[in-house]
Amino acid sequence: MDFLIVIISSLISGILGVIISTLYYKKAERRKEKMNLIMQLFGNRYDINGDRFSEALNSIVIVFHDSDDVIKKVKALHDIASANASNKSEKINYALIDLFKALVTDVKLGNKELNDSFMLNVFNNKQKINIKK
Structure with missing residues (x-):
């Protein structure tokens, strides 16, 4: 009887270990x-x-x-981006900032020191820097 209890508890702990590690692995991936x-x-x-x-932007809907x-x-x-607006560039900038904030919030990554700009x-x-001597 003791032998049966050892075998059953070993099987249960092994199965639980596999389930827990699989769930953790999926979350990490x-x-x-x-x-x-x-x-x-x-x-x-x-x-x-x-x-x-553009590739990354298009991938957001799948990954997130x-x-x-x-x-x-x-x-x-x-x-x-699809609309015709007079201040489209400014609106895109604000929308990008909102998107970036949502992305880093989703993965719990962020630094309160980093502002919108x-x-x-x-x-x-690629920009050339002119250093005066």
Whole structure:
């Protein structure tokens, strides 16, 4: 009888271990996908008309399908980009800021020290810097 209890408890603990580690792995992989997409967006924000930035924007609806706030923000950006408005550029900037904030909030990544202008102003290594001697 003791032998049977040992076997049953071993099986149950093994099955529970597999289930828990599988769930943790899936959660970690989802976060990794989201982080990679955020890195692609932020890394290519110097060229918002470029292929890599556009590819990342188009991927948001798939990768962040479980975040209603992110989907709402990307839809708002799409609506603004598709519309004909006199101050379209300014509206797109504000929509991008809202989207970036929603993305980093979703993955619980953020730094309160970084303001809105930081999200739009980029480090551009293509720009020549003139240093006076």
